[in-house]
Amino acid sequence: MAHVIFRSATRADVPAILELLIDDEIARSRQPATTPEAVDAACWAAFEAIDADPRNELIVADEDGTIVGTCQLTFTPSLSRRGAERMTIEAVRVRGDLRGRGIGRAMMAWSLQRARDRGCGLAQLTTDKRRTEAHRFYASLGFVASHEGFKLAL
Template identity: 65%
Template sequence: MLFRMTALTFRPARREDVPLVVGLLNDDAIARSRGVAPDIGPGHWAAFDAIDADPNNELVVAEIDGEVVGTFQLTFIPGLSRNGGERAQIEAVRVAEPYRNQGIGRAMVAWSIDRAKLRGCALVQLTSDKRRTEAHRFYGALGFTASHEGFKLQLS
């Protein structure tokens, strides 16, 4: 299934998009809930409301002809490093399976970078699970460099 790149649009996610976004997050080779139909609960709605109300967070969907085909989240992080420059964090980049390998992910990241530039960010960053070797090649091809080692502490 090929698409016309001109038909790809981006918009802020709406409340009714939450089940689709959660489904995209779950349709992933290493997702913790892979293959499990998303059970949208109070935590999802509360998270959406918090993201939606926060001017430093943007949950975005990509559409082709009104169909949601991808999603990502941008978080703008103020900080004192880099002369007080804000940084943009790209998270949860997902493309629906039938639309993968057609340039949608590349377009979503390019849109994110442009959005960060418009906001005056000094840096764009992202993290990727160590098992995602294909994603690492993808991000490298877009000019990102593996510059830091990340650490996480699971709390729940």
């Protein structure tokens, strides 16, 4: 793995992040081939909201100036864990041609350390049931498939 740093995303990183988020067949199947202007505006508004929220961190893996990975960390206070925060990791992506080089593992280790530094009592994530390689990857990091998740499109 070349020199990769993990940092908070900037507005300039958004186009590269959006490319990473559609860098597989499952993700591409969830959205139209072209991006309507309203969706484009919604993405920019979402970035601004994430960037302004101290409980959200949009992270990029930056390899010598090129964005090669991303994830979003959300910190949620919880009464169910005796008041401890939990960190939810979402939208984990590594550029398709760079997978298997350790970037994802390093990004997850960095993210889990962020949770420890904040005093979180739990890190959680969801992944599409069709992403069997991702399931093996998360299990190799110590994550346990302990719950069944449900979603409802609105």
